[in-house]
Amino acid sequence: MILAVDTSLGTAVAVIDADGRTVAEASTPDPLGHAEVIGDLLAEVARPGITHVIAGMGPGPFTGLRIGIAAARTFALGRGIPVIPIPSHFAIAQAAGIQDRFAVVTDARRREIAVSVFDGADADGIPHLVLPTRLEKRGAELAEPVHEVAELSASALALVGARAIAAGRTLADAEPLYLRSPDVVQPGAPKRVSA
Amino acid sequence: MTTTEPLVLGIETSCDETGIGIVRGRTLLSNTIASSMDEHARYGGVVPEVAARAHLEALQPSIERALAEAEVTLDDLDAIAVTSGPGLAGALMVGVGAAKGLAVSLGKPLYAVNHLVGHIAADIVAGDAEPIEYPTIALLVSGGHTSLLHVRDLTTDVELLGETVDDAAGEAFDKVARLLGLPYPGGPQIDKAAVGGDPKAIRFPRGLAKASDLEKHRYDFSFSGLKTAVARWIERAEANGEEVPVADVAASFREAVVDVLVTKALAACQDRGVPRLLLGGGVIANRRLREVTLERAAAAGVTVRIPPLSLCTDNGAMIAGLAAELISSGRGASTLAFGADSTLPVTEIQVSPA
Ligand SMILES: [Zn+2]
Numbered sequence: 001m002i003l004a005v006d007t008s009l010g011t012a013v014a015v016i017d018a019d020g021r022t023v024a025e026a027s028t029p030d031p032l033g034h035a036e037v038i039g040d041l042l043a044e045v046a047r048p049g050i051t052h053v054i055a056g057m058g059p060g061p062f063t064g065l066r067i068g069i070a071a072a073r074t075f076a077l078g079r080g081i082p083v084i085p086i087p088s089h090f091a092i093a094q095a096a097g098i099q100d101r102f103a104v105v106t107d108a109r110r111r112e113i114a115v116s117v118f119d120g121a122d123a124d125g126i127p128h129l130v131l132p133t134r135l136e137k138r139g140a141e142l143a144e145p146v147h148e149v150a151e152l153s154a155s156a157l158a159l160v161g162a163r164a165i166a167a168g169r170t171l172a173d174a175e176p177l178y179l180r181s182p183d184v185v186q187p188g189a190p191k192r193v194s195a
Numbered sequence: 196m197t198t199t200e201p202l203v204l205g206i207e208t209s210c211d212e213t214g215i216g217i218v219r220g221r222t223l224l225s226n227t228i229a230s231s232m233d234e235h236a237r238y239g240g241v242v243p244e245v246a247a248r249a250h251l252e253a254l255q256p257s258i259e260r261a262l263a264e265a266e267v268t269l270d271d272l273d274a275i276a277v278t279s280g281p282g283l284a285g286a287l288m289v290g291v292g293a294a295k296g297l298a299v300s301l302g303k304p305l306y307a308v309n310h311l312v313g314h315i316a317a318d319i320v321a322g323d324a325e326p327i328e329y330p331t332i333a334l335l336v337s338g339g340h341t342s343l344l345h346v347r348d349l350t351t352d353v354e355l356l357g358e359t360v361d362d363a364a365g366e367a368f369d370k371v372a373r374l375l376g377l378p379y380p381g382g383p384q385i386d387k388a389a390v391g392g393d394p395k396a397i398r399f400p401r402g403l404a405k406a407s408d409l410e411k412h413r414y415d416f417s418f419s420g421l422k423t424a425v426a427r428w429i430e431r432a433e434a435n436g437e438e439v440p441v442a443d444v445a446a447s448f449r450e451a452v453v454d455v456l457v458t459k460a461l462a463a464c465q466d467r468g469v470p471r472l473l474l475g476g477g478v479i480a481n482r483r484l485r486e487v488t489l490e491r492a493a494a495a496g497v498t499v500r501i502p503p504l505s506l507c508t509d510n511g512a513m514i515a516g517l518a519a520e521l522i523s524s525g526r527g528a529s530t531l532a533f534g535a536d537s538t539l540p541v542t543e544i545q546v547s548p549a
Contacts, residue, residue: 039295039531071296078300182244
């Protein structure tokens, strides 16, 4: 059985069996409160016999995204099983089941969207990413038909993970898909305080 | 679960240190700290997003290192503990997510605890010393907090007497270091620069120490006015074409910070009739602060306890230690519903008890 955990949008967890069927699933679409709900949702689906944990690596607003990844890693550590990073947009493309070229779009806050362009699925049954994930201004004209969602299916994420494992492929780095650098400015000279 | 000497793993991510600690009751087995301090240096202070990213990277290897050092396995653990607050929200959340994942995976109880009270528990796991006596006044000074507490009982009764109304003392050190052209973190740099300086050369203001302020802010601290006073002093010297006497400025600034910290802490000891003072937080590394505290406390008949520095800075051992005390006193685990609370009040020693 494979457990998938994703907090790139709402909070979603699921367990699928060796045939790809959903054994248990729990989620909330709330784009905030990931830290509060992750434990109870995991407890709802956790069971013996899990062999891999799939971590949804985003893109997603910074703060929430990390909570699922952290929980996925420690859950795997607790069971002594591997954790496999998968970009979250693959789960959305998988669930969409669209055969042609299309754009998966999710909100990236600050009036921006995260865009990944897929074109059907490849020989391993994994959604075929044809343009790397990028940020666009909200309202920007996209060349592809848009599939925008505010929630994703952890079962679909688990399924992509299962296929990646079966094919021996790596779809994401260990580093989350942040897409933005931290908001920091190098300090200049100290400001004058005297009039 | 063993309630007399529970084996607890603690996770601390409230600021820029990823701390994993393992204790068996009051015995420290591991205190593993991964710091992202170097990554913040060029920004002159802790950048929350940078800290949170670093926590995510450091957590798993740190847990593995702590287990290896303690020579225990995850299955051996009686409970997991985690800092729920106060601290940087995004940083805290990484620890909370990790702690929940681990607790659910292992089917072990989870204790969500207060970071500031954890600083007090640090002394319990410090080893050699006799058990800490209550009540005690506690002065916690770091880059993130400056708090004065009255601790009647570690697990049930902690009162906040006062805290900083603006910058934390550690922040003041960082900012004044920048004024003097010194790198981050400021504490050790100011210490170095102050060598040979005259602490009485310049009389910098003591924040919230005037009679009119003492009424409302007897135990509160303020360091932003002090920082401005130092800036003004340097600007005036430069405007007059004088060379800034860095050693004197550093020594005098440090003296102002230390003076107000020690004066207020000892006032609390006296007002509350508590002849014991516990120090905690990273700024305790400041040698002058320890010296002045010991000197003036001795004169006032107050006993001072200072845990080893590795337990004064933020760490997971103090979080594990606090949870072990909660378990020993019969307290049940937290529910899984808690989150990160960046302003968690010190009276909430355990968060979300069942
Ligand atoms: Zn602290």
